[in-house]
Amino acid sequence: MSKTKPAPLPPDTLIGGYRIVRLLASGGFGLVYLALDPAGLKVALKEYLPAALVLRAAGELLPVVPPEKLSLYRLGLKSFFEEGRALAQISHPSVVGVQNFFRENETVYMVMDLLEGASLQEFIVTARALKRKKILREATIRSLFDELLRGLRIVHQHKMLHLDIKPANVFITDANKAVLIDFGAAREVLSNEGNFVRPMYTPGFAAPEMYQRGAQLGPWTDLYAVGACLYSCMQGYPPHDAPQRLEKDRLPLAMSRLRGLYSDSLIEVVQWCMAMSPTARPQSVFELQKELQREPVPTFTPPSLADKLRQQVGRIWPGSAKLPVTPSGRSSFYPKS
Structure with a gap:
């Protein structure tokens, strides 16, 4: 593995008619x-x-x-x-x-398309700084994932998988849309075929089968990551990664601490999505959508999703209507221990 990262293209470089x-x-x-x-x-x-x-x-x-x-x-x-x-x-x-x-x-x-806004990870990190019991409100979470699952369902209908769903890859635009970005097909190919010291996917969000060379991946693989994102919206941190859970699964205990803060149905959805066995998870986005919609899902009427998120975290920066963008990266999201 090279120790020096490849240099970016300099400004004003012309590539295929596009100017950097x-x-x-x-x-x-x-x-x-x-x-x-x-x-x-x-x-x-x-x-x-x-x-x-x-x-x-x-x-x-x-x-x-x-x-x-x-x-x-x-x-x-x-x-x-x-x-x-x-x-x-x-x-x-x-x-x-x-x-x-x-x-x-x-x-x-x-x-x-160039998107303006901030990632869900940045919202979670900022909301966590408030040190409230609830990182994000349940109505906000349900509204967010109702929209995201509509997009993911279309992706799966096109015989594609995302393979790197995580809060950093969920973008909340200034136009009040939740958007899936940074698909991971090439990453998965290289992880599966290459012999790398470190896994080339995000611990905590990668399903157990992604750690197994040649394992069958499917919609259930993405839905494990969706569950991990739900968990992060509720806890403020990612769940333990799959190998750690195989040794000692702390997910049930972590979710039990959220009872009373979030509905039992939402907690059960997280546990369902994050089942270690692929066959124990929802097998399609539609199946998960039906379960999430058993509770009323807010529509995107004012206040919008982005407005709701900013209302929750905006008090940290009085007088600022927009969420300041903090540097993205695992260091700002993952606990040190």
Whole structure:
């Protein structure tokens, strides 16, 4: 594994007709830039660039892939390209919009709608600072996940899985929409085929079968992560990861402490989604939607989801109508111990 992260493309670089403005985010599998399309409109441009497999010096355009890693790099690249092609066929307000995807500089680029707002992770971290018993209110949680599941259901209908659902990948826009971002198909391919020291997915949100090479993944895999997100909205922290739960499952005790704060039905939904056995979980988004809708689900009439979240956390910053964006990353969300 390379010790130095590949350098981002410099500002004003022209890629496929898109001009780089600046780097927005970097991760283990790629970089996301603010860019301008040929008409001068702002877009998010995602570059496939797995840090474990490539090098790129500052000012260079082409990634350098060691020969022994080339086949794995190409496998992930193919998956990333196919993911872009599949996402471009989906049009839903709760799924990030892909406008274009193309090959250039021996890698693949995905052009996505630029979203303004903050991630669910940032809302949870900020709400946790209030030190209330409830991190987010149940009505807010139900409203959020009702919308997200509508989008996830469309994704599954297109024979796709997200494979990296977590609060950092749920974006609450300034236009008051909850949007799934940063799909993980390429990540899963590399995790399954590569021989990496560390898992290439997010502990706490990855279902047990994702730790097993060759295990069958399906809608139930994404729904485990949905349950973990629900848990995080209620507890303020992620659940223990699947290997820890196999040794000693603390989920029942953690959920029992929430009784009286949240309805029994919501607590049971979390435990159902996070069952260790895939067959013990909901097998489809529709099945989970039916269960969540046994309780009335608020519609998106004013105050909106984003407004509700900001009302809950906005008191920390008097006079500010918007949630300040804190640096994203596991360090701000995961407890130190």
